[in-house]
Amino acid sequence: MPVLIRSTHSKSLPLLRLRRAAEILLRSIGRPDAELSILLVDDAEMTRLNKLWLKRPYPTNVISFGQQGDDFPQPENNLLGDVVISIDTARCESANAGMNLEQRLEALLVHGVVHLLGEDHELGPVEAERMTRKEQALLDALYKEKTMADLCINVDHVATVRQARGATEPDPVTAAGIVEIAGADGIVVHLREDRRHIQDRDVKLLRQTIKTRLTLEMAATDEMIGIASDIKPDIVTLVPEGREELTTEGGLDVVNLEKHLDKAVTRLHDAGIPVSLFVDPEQNQIEAAKQTGADCIEIHTGLYADAPSSNIEDKEFEQVVTMARAAMALGLRVHAGHGLNYRNTARLAAVSEIQEFSIGHAIVARAVFVGMERAVREMLSLVQKGYLE
Ligand code: PXP
Numbered sequence: 486m487p488v489l490i491r492s493t494h495s496k497s498l499p500l501l502r503l504r505r506a507a508e509i510l511l512r513s514i515g516r517p518d519a520e521l522s523i524l525l526v527d528d529a530e531m532t533r534l535n536k537l538w539l540k541r542p543y544p545t546n547v548i549s550f551g552q553q554g555d556d557f558p559q560p561e562n563n564l565l566g567d568v569v570i571s572i573d574t575a576r577c578e579s580a581n582a583g584m585n586l587e588q589r590l591e592a593l594l595v596h597g598v599v600h601l602l603g604e605d606h607e608l609g610p611v612e613a614e615r616m617t618r619k620e621q622a623l624l625d626a627l628y629k630e631k632t633m634a635d636l637c638i639n640v641d642h643v644a645t646v647r648q649a650r651g652a653t654e655p656d657p658v659t660a661a662g663i664v665e666i667a668g669a670d671g672i673v674v675h676l677r678e679d680r681r682h683i684q685d686r687d688v689k690l691l692r693q694t695i696k697t698r699l700t701l702e703m704a705a706t707d708e709m710i711g712i713a714s715d716i717k718p719d720i721v722t723l724v725p726e727g728r729e730e731l732t733t734e735g736g737l738d739v740v741n742l743e744k745h746l747d748k749a750v751t752r753l754h755d756a757g758i759p760v761s762l763f764v765d766p767e768q769n770q771i772e773a774a775k776q777t778g779a780d781c782i783e784i785h786t787g788l789y790a791d792a793p794s795s796n797i798e799d800k801e802f803e804q805v806v807t808m809a810r811a812a813m814a815l816g817l818r819v820h821a822g823h824g825l826n827y828r829n830t831a832r833l834a835a836v837s838e839i840q841e842f843s844i845g846h847a848i849v850a851r852a853v854f855v856g857m858e859r860a861v862r863e864m865l866s867l868v869q870k871g872y873l874e
Contacts, residue, residue, distance in 0.1 A: 487511060487518055492525040494572045499587050499870065500525075501835045506591045506632050508837035510598050511565075513626040517810075519565040521601075523594065531571035546574040547593040549600035568597030591632065595623045633869045634834060637671035637700055638664045638861060639822075639845025644674075644682035657683065658690045660849075660857055667861035671698035671719070673843050676712065678704060678726060685712065692716050700843065702763075705742075705749035714756035721753050722761040722783055722820075722843075736765035736785040739773035747777045754778065761820060766801075766808035774817065781818035783843060784808060786833065790824025802832060809838035827851070827863065834868045842868055 488507040490500050503523060511517050526534070531544035539548070552564040570593050572586075579589035599619050606613035643660040647653065661672040672695050674683045691699055701718035703709040704726040713721050723746065725737050739746055739762060750760045761781035764770040766788075774782050789805055792798035809819045821833060822843030833839060844864060852860040 487520050489522045494525050494527050504835050505837040509630050519563050521565045522567040524569045528573040544571050547597045549597040551601045566601040595620050635670035635841040636868045637673050637843050638669045639673040641675050641682045642849040657687050663857045667858040668865050673700040675702035710752050720759045724763040736763050739770050743773050750777045750779050766804045771812050775815045782812050783820040785823050786821050787823045813838045831867045
């Protein structure tokens with residue numbers, strides 16, 4: 486793992502968010518595999534480190550210990566160095582500047598990393614100006630990529646309950662409104678060929694009413710491409726569809742269906758709709774997805790989510806991470822979904838290449854007991870707040 490984060494501070498801290506920020510920074514400086522250690526301490530420990538290494542008997546906000554240069558020969562050494570941040574000082578500074586702690590920590594991390602790259606504002610005004618410019622460029626890169634992933638919520642199973650009675654309630658359109666009020670970034674629906682849950686009317690009304698983003702999951706058929714071209718969702722995710730399946734059982738076989746999918750992607754692009762392909766975490770499928778001209782892939786996380794043991798879960802997790810990196814390196818945006826729940830999502834939320842999660846069943850299931858708004862907020866705090874004890 487290139488980014489190692491340790492904390493000797495007693496409070497719960499946004500470690501997940503900091504990890505994602507650090508990985509984005511390493512990519513931005515062209516060193517995605519460099520090793521960076523981040524240590525979060527209190528003011529007492531920062532004072533001790535300052536006295537020991539820098540002869541300063543007081544705490545500061547950040548200190549960097551570089552591992553570059555002649556004493557640390559390259560290329561065997563891929564260590565960038567250590568950044569130590571005082572949480573107490575960062576908290577005071579964030580309060581004084583009217584920003585939240587997460588933003589202040591990210592700014593201090595950037596400052597520390599730029600020091601590790603050899604810049605030093607204390608050498609003089611020219612150096613200070615150059616360092617500020619580099620920091621600003623990295624902060625811009627960080628906020629352009631958006632540190633935390635988006636959470637889009639699939640409301641199909643609200644419609645499943647409605648269809649069980651052939652009634653009008655519960656209405657997935659109402660559910661989508663509550664999901665948005667709770668803070669989700671988007672709504673996902675799967676219009677299946679057999680219309681077992683979501684109906685055409687739902688998709689039309691969602692398009693008119695939701696304020697975030699609408700993702701339409703669908704098979705790459707003429708009928709569905711026609712509907713999408715009329716309704717114009719913000720993005721289409723193409724999925725395989727089997728009549729007998731309970732839910733989407735696997736990713737698209739893009740390798741064998743490349744020509745067919747290529748045409749579907751082109752038709753959707755002609756209608757002005759970006760396209761994502763739902764694929765298993767396999768290199769050849771991802772490369773084929775790129776060939777179709779798709780903008781994005783959604784990695785099928787079912788094997789990770791349903792792993793029967795922690796060993797297999799670890800292996801499947803690594804596979805998802807490796808394939809997310811491979812897809813991003815090909816210039817594809819990376820989404821992930823299927824089978825994610827309140828236990829297994831936080832680990833994936835730390836993977837900075839994954840820019841969006843699509844989660845449905847676990848949230849609708851929890852909403853039955855705690856209400857939709859609370860179920861969404863609880864998942865949002867796992868995916869986006871990134872606070873770990
Ligand atoms: N992504 C895709 C492409 C899907 O087909 C589904 C299931 O509809 C999901 C995500 C959400 O999966 P789950 O309901 O297991 O969270």
